[in-house]
Amino acid sequence: MIIGSQKPIDEIWGMVKDFHKVLVFGCNTCVAICHAGGEKEAETIATLLRMRASQEGKEMTVDFSSVMRHCEPEYFVPVMDDLKKYDLILSTACGVGVNFLSDRTGTIPVYPGINTSFYGAVESPGDFVELCAGCGNCILHLTGGICPIARCSKTLMNGPCGGTNKGKCEVSKDIDCAWYLIVERMKKLGTLEKLAEIQPARNWSTSRDGGPRRVSLEHIRAYEEQEEKKTESEGGKK
Amino acid sequence: MKSGSNLEKVLKSGQPAVTAELGPPMSADPHEVIKKANILKGFCDAANITDCQTAVVRISSIAAAAIALREGLEPVMQMTCRDRNRIAMQADLLGASALGLKNCLCLAGDHQSFSAAGRLKGHPGAKNVYDVDTCQLVGILKKMRDESKQEGGDPLEVAPKFFIGASWTPMGDPIDIRPMNLLKKVNAGADFIQTQGIYDIELFRSQMEKIRKMGLHEKTAILGGVIVPKSAMMLKYMDSSVAGVSVPKALIERMNKAKEAAGDDKKKARELQEAEGIKLAVELVQQVLETPGVRGVHIQAIEWESAIEGIVKAAGLYPRPTFPTE
Numbered sequence: 001m002i003i004g005s006q007k008p009i010d011e012i013w014g015m016v017k018d019f020h021k022v023l024v025f026g027c028n029t030c031v032a033i034c035h036a037g038g039e040k041e042a043e044t045i046a047t048l049l050r051m052r053a054s055q056e057g058k059e060m061t062v063d064f065s066s067v068m069r070h071c072e073p074e075y076f077v078p079v080m081d082d083l084k085k086y087d088l089i090l091s092t093a094c095g096v097g098v099n100f101l102s103d104r105t106g107t108i109p110v111y112p113g114i115n116t117s118f119y120g121a122v123e124s125p126g127d128f129v130e131l132c133a134g135c136g137n138c139i140l141h142l143t144g145g146i147c148p149i150a151r152c153s154k155t156l157m158n159g160p161c162g163g164t165n166k167g168k169c170e171v172s173k174d175i176d177c178a179w180y181l182i183v184e185r186m187k188k189l190g191t192l193e194k195l196a197e198i199q200p201a202r203n204w205s206t207s208r209d210g211g212p213r214r215v216s217l218e219h220i221r222a223y224e225e226q227e228e229k230k231t232e233s234e235g236g237k238k
Numbered sequence: 239m240k241s242g243s244n245l246e247k248v249l250k251s252g253q254p255a256v257t258a259e260l261g262p263p264m265s266a267d268p269h270e271v272i273k274k275a276n277i278l279k280g281f282c283d284a285a286n287i288t289d290c291q292t293a294v295v296r297i298s299s300i301a302a303a304a305i306a307l308r309e310g311l312e313p314v315m316q317m318t319c320r321d322r323n324r325i326a327m328q329a330d331l332l333g334a335s336a337l338g339l340k341n342c343l344c345l346a347g348d349h350q351s352f353s354a355a356g357r358l359k360g361h362p363g364a365k366n367v368y369d370v371d372t373c374q375l376v377g378i379l380k381k382m383r384d385e386s387k388q389e390g391g392d393p394l395e396v397a398p399k400f401f402i403g404a405s406w407t408p409m410g411d412p413i414d415i416r417p418m419n420l421l422k423k424v425n426a427g428a429d430f431i432q433t434q435g436i437y438d439i440e441l442f443r444s445q446m447e448k449i450r451k452m453g454l455h456e457k458t459a460i461l462g463g464v465i466v467p468k469s470a471m472m473l474k475y476m477d478s479s480v481a482g483v484s485v486p487k488a489l490i491e492r493m494n495k496a497k498e499a500a501g502d503d504k505k506k507a508r509e510l511q512e513a514e515g516i517k518l519a520v521e522l523v524q525q526v527l528e529t530p531g532v533r534g535v536h537i538q539a540i541e542w543e544s545a546i547e548g549i550v551k552a553a554g555l556y557p558r559p560t561f562p563t564e
Contacts, residue, residue, distance in 0.1 A: 153349050154319070154366065158373035158422055160415065161346040162407035162434055165481040171349050183415045196418050198426055201324065201374045201389060 001029075002094045003120040003128045004036035007113065009048050012090065015111045016049060019088040020059060024049070024113060025101075026066030027093035034128050037092030037114045039066035045092065045113060070097025073104070084108060119150075136206030136213060142194065144185035151178035157199040240383065240429060241401035243340035244312040245284040247561045248534075249430065249459045254527050255534030256555050257314060257432065257461055258282040258546050260306060262297035271302045275309035277543045281550045283558055284341055286432070286536070289316040293352040294360050300330055304337045314403060315339050318347025323369035324378065324389050331382065335398030343403035343432065344375040355479075373426045376404050380427030404428040406460075407482035408445040409438060417448045424458045431458050432536040435465030435476070437485040439525045446531050455531030462526035466539040466549065467515040469508070470494045489518060516548055523553040 016022050024046040032038025046064035053060040065082070067075040070093035076083070083089055083105060091098045092113035102110035118130035133150040139157075140147060149155050153171045160179030163170030167180045186192045204210070239246060248255045258278050263270035278285050287306060289299035296302075303313035315334055317327060331342065346368075353360025370378065370389075378389045379402045386397040404423040410416050420431065436442045442462065449455055465483075467473050470493035477485035496514035500507035523535050535555075539545040550556050 154346055154371070155368045156346065156371040158371050160410065160412075160419070161372070162405060162410055163346070163349065163481045164411045165479075166411060169349075170481055171351050177411075180412055183412050192415075192418075195415070196421060198373050198377070198422050201370045201378070204369065 001033060001120070002031065002096070003034045003117045003130070004031040004092075004094050004114040005034075005117050006036055006041070007115055009045075009052070012045065012113060013049065013052050016060075016088060016090060017053075017056070017058060020061065021086045022046075022049065022060060022062045022088045022090055023083065023086040024062065024064040024090045024092060025070075025083070026064065027068075027070045027091070027097050028066050029069050031092060031094055031114060033122070035126075037094070039064070042066055042092050042113075045090070070094075071100055073100075076101060076104075080104075133207075135204075136210075137203065139199070142197075142199065143182045144189055144191070146178055146182045146185055148178050148182065151176075151181070157202060241340045241399045243284065243401045244561070245314065245341050245430070246401045248283045248559055251559060251561075253559050254532075254555065255284075255430075255459065255461060256282045256550060256558065257284050257286060257534065257536045258543070259286045259288065259536075259538045259540070260302070260311075260313075260543065261288050261291060261541060262299070262302035264294060264296050266297070268297075268305050271297065271305045272309055274543045275306040275311040278546055279309065279311045280558065281547045281556065282537070283534075284312040284314045286314045286316055286343060289318045289345070289347065290321065291316075291348065292354040292358075292360075293320070293348045293350045293364075294354050294358055300334045300337070300339065303334070303339050307338055312341070313339060314341040314343050316343045316345055317375065318345045319368050319371055319375055320347030320350065320366050323367050327370070327375065328378065328382065328388055331379065331398050331400070332394075335400065340399065340401055341403060342379060342400040343405065344372050344379065344428075345405055346372050372404055373422050376402055376423055376426040376428050384427075401429050402427055403430045403432060405434065406431045407434040408436070409441050409484060410434065410482035413445070416445060417452060417454075420449060420454055420458075421452060424454050428458050430533075431460045433460065433463040434482045435463045435480075435538065436522065436526055437465075437473075437476075437483065437489055439522070439529075441484070442526070443529050446529050450531045455533075459533040460531060461534040461536040462529065462532050463536045463538065464519055464522045464526060466519040466537065466542060466545050467493060468542060469511045469515070470497050492518065512545075516545055516552070519545070519549050520552045523549060523555070527553075 024042040026037055026039040026042030028038050042064040046062045049062045069075045089110045090113040091101055091110050095116040098110055098112045119132045119134055120128045120130045123129045130150055135149045153169050164177040164180050169175040169177045260274045287299045287303040290296055299315045303315040306313045350364040350366050351362045353362055379400050381387050383397055383399050386394045406420050408416055473485045473490045473493055476483045493511055493514055496510040497507050500510050526532055526535050
């Protein structure tokens with residue numbers, strides 16, 4: 001899932017201080033699980049902003065609400081009329097949600113209420129870890145299920161480098177060396193010799209380097225179009 | 239000859255090769271490079287010109303290498319994968335070759351957060367590149383040289399003829415993967431290898447035994463690394479903090495003794511430790527060269543280039559071979 005983290009309240013205040021009707025708008029999927037931007041966190045941010053506004057003598061109404069997901073129109077279409085009552089929406093969804101909503105709110109700005117951190121997992125309660133970089137060309141079968149693109153500080157495909165120190169990355173004693181993990185994992189799997197194969201230079205065009213990406217499923221689109229036509233003709237009969 | 243570089247000639251002649259290191263300054267002043275080049279000239283077959291080592295901005299490796307070459311010191315330009323994508327790398331390689339550079343050492347590079355181990359501000363917020371890694375960069379150099387082709391496949395009318403090098407950390411972690419690590423660099427096309435600094439000669443020899451069994455010492459020229467120790471503190475730091483370097487207690491003890499012999503005299507303590515460091519380096523050079531499968535030494539006297547002359551002479555490696563110019 002997408003992991004988010006809270007922004008410092010001073011930074012948020014800097015964004016919102018000149019608005020009068022602010023909605024802190026939460027998203028109850030990924031960012032709620034990581035305690036960054038669900039309804040509970042949206043409520044907390046709204047409370048903090050109200051306090052700040054009164055401390056600084058600003059006339060400001062701050063409300064909060066939330067929907068299940070910001071990344072599909074069906075969830076926020078029903079509340080769109082409510083959203084339009086505000087002069088700023090502070091979305092605590094991930095960056096996807098902020099972008100997606102911002103494209104649909106006309107003259108009302110949508111600002112980011114959290115930082116979108118990474119694609120990760122819940123390692124233990126309250127501990128989230130990045131495990132995938134969404135590079136668009138998965139090679140996990142070659143590396144024992146451990147991603148060197150997301151987890152090696154140098155995205156090396158033919159690691160480890162000379163910086164591995166007691167299983168840790170040269171960047172910090174708190175970062176596991178991904179290649180150390182890969183080697184240990186592949187030893188266990190009995191596939192270590194596979195690492196002798198040189199992985200060629202990657203085609204990064206499937207990653208961010210190819211520009212914004214899109215996945216288009218022709219069969220789903222064709223089906224949807226057909227259904228729409230059916231509904232239209234059925235409506236015509238009536 | 240693949241490149242016709244002096245280093246390649248020395249290795250081809252079968253004599254043990256000696257390489258040293260020249261760190262360019264954090265300044266636009268060429269005189270530092272000129273000064274260091276003249277200190278090293280004649281005492282090594284080629285000198286590595288570091289590429290923003292420890293992730294600190296300095297005169298670029300290529301520019302400093304061109305200056306060194308002008309001074310009569312053969313350079314080994316270094317190229318890290320940290321700062322350039324494959325377009326910039328190949329453009330720089332063409333330019334470097336056009337400037338007359340003939341050796342190139344491919345490296346991953348210290349991570350941008352390194353900032354001289356925290357002693358300088360550096361640029362920890364920089365974006366790193368790592369479009370390709372060391373193995374892939376070695377392959378690019380080989381493809382350019384041997385197939386006259388860019389990585390993408392476009393032809394090169396005149397190919398850059400580099401003697402291709404890579405680094406190897408024989409005692410790096412996890413140690414049992416390190417021989418395979420070398421195998422990949424050799425298979426990618428590394429003509430020569432410079433290793434991380436060796437203090438634990440027994441451990442190095444046991445790694446070299448594996449390398450000989452794999453026959454890698456015949457496919458590439460391995461130059462064992464020796465980092466000249468300057469003080470007991472430096473040895474302790476390298477033992478605890480430098481990846482892939484372990485320093486036997488006995489060596490640290492020797493340096494400690496040298497330090498203690500000076501009592502409270504700090505200047506004398508420094509001099510005695512430096513003298514002991516040079517003695518130690520000479521012993522290490524000899525032990526590395528006595529290791530079967532090793533074809534030379536890479537002596538790093540970090541910010542202490544003047545130490546090289548004494549070490550090379552005391553190790554019986556002077557004068558360096560010369561070859562008639564073509």
